[in-house]
Structures are given as structure tokens and as C-alpha cells.
Amino acid sequence: MQGRRLQHKQTADAWSTDGVDLRPNLTIRINLGEYGSLGPGKIALMEHISKCGSITSAGKEMGMSYRRAWLLVDEINHMFREPLVEKQLGGAGGGVARLPNLARDVVARYGAIEAAAAMASLPDFGPLKVSLPAKPPTRSGA
């Protein structure tokens, strides 16, 4: 997924030992079985829609194609009891979109799960990080 999200501000203080950044950085996907899944891409798209007020502009800001943004919104809108993106079609520029309360709640809960998971991973994240070599590997393609 493109659209990287800003990482947990609340843990962004002094997580550095000997130049190694020990801050946990997890990507979380919430699996809802046959209902689909919620990951950073859909959540970031909803956040951008909330900010831009338009699906097309939100997709554009994320470097996503028009088609991809609308397909994702279609998927998001069929997952929950109500559509998470309210579209008001018509007008210049492809219409206005906004997030109803349920969508704001879903985005907030995703963020809460992300933050709680990062905190919960602390005891194991540090030892993983210190097992890394001093320099990152040089990628040989693939």
C-alpha cells in the first residue's frame, strides 16, 4: 500500500539508543473475515477524503488513480452497516464527499488499535531492533 500514515505521535519522544531508533513501527490490517479488511490504505484514503472533501482529490493527494480511489470507496462503503463515505454527486469537479459519524468512529478505532498495538509490542520490538546489523543491507533488486 502506498499512502504511508503518520506514525504514533505519542511515542515519538526519545526512542533512540546508540543511534538506533527503537520506536515500534507496525503496519496493522484488521481482518473482518468475509466483510473484508481494513488496513492503512483505506484508513488513509478516508482521512484524506475528510480533509479534501472529495474522493478524486483525496486519491490524487495519495498518488492513487481515480479508478483505484473509487473502487476502494466502493469496498469501504459495503463493509459496514452504513456507507463510510457519503457522496453528494453533481457540481463541478466530481462532487463532494464527507465522512459520517460511523466512519469517524471507525478511523478513530483503527488509530487506537494501531497505537495500542505499538505500545504492546514494546517489550519485543527493542530486542528485534538490536539484532539488526549496524548498516542496512544493500538491495540487489528483486
Add this chain to the structure above:
Amino acid sequence: MQGRRLQHKQTADAWSTDGVDLRPNLTIRINLGEYGSLGPGKIALMEHISKCGSITSAGKEMGMSYRRAWLLVDEINHMFREPLVEKQLGGAGGGVARLPNLARDVVARYGAIEAAAAMASLPDFGPLKVSLPAKPPTRSGA
């Protein structure tokens, strides 16, 4: 990623209310910046290698191509201070592979992070699940 992992046995008790399975189901990817990332695919491959004693058999069991399995192992082996998959080449069937202690530690820590994240997500996972409709959406392709 293919290779689905068995979900947190320790939370697999009575997570059902009105037929809705409220057990958290998260997919976790641990991002290690320029060192790469550790997700369910690489972890499952290491678990299968540990069980099968061979990269080729492990990949086969996971429905992964020979090439994909070896590329993933190559990536895994350049992430940490030491290779996580020890290859002993030669012999019939492509040689033997095993996980050294560091690899066992990494796999265990990934599992611990997965379980801790699932527990930490509980307060928000339930409300998300009850916001789902009674029936999953019918997929129209895409």
C-alpha cells in the same frame, strides 16, 4: 500474502456474541526501515522451514514457487546480524535448512507481538465488529 498463520490460540475461547465472532484478527507487519519488514509471509516461511528442514519443501507446502521461497530467504538472511535460515547445500533434494537460535527468537517475538497486539485491540475490535451488517457484502469482482 498467502500462507495464513494459525490465529492466537490463547484467545480462541468463547468470543461469540449473537453469532458474531468477536475475536480480534489482525495482520501485523513489523517495519524495520531500511532493513526491510517482517510480516506473516516471511514468518510462516521460517516456521515451515523449521518443520520441513528444507526451503523447497517449505515453499511447496505454502503454495509458493521455488524462486519466491528462495528470494524471500535471501531477503530474510540479509536483515539481521546473522542469517536466519542456515542452508547446508548438497545432497539429494536440494539440501537441508534449519533455523539458528536468533531465528527462533525472531519468530517467537513476532508471535508475541501478534498476540499482544490482539489483546491490546480488544476494546476497539468489539465495537468495530458490531458495526458490521448482519450479512457480508456480495463481492462484485474488482
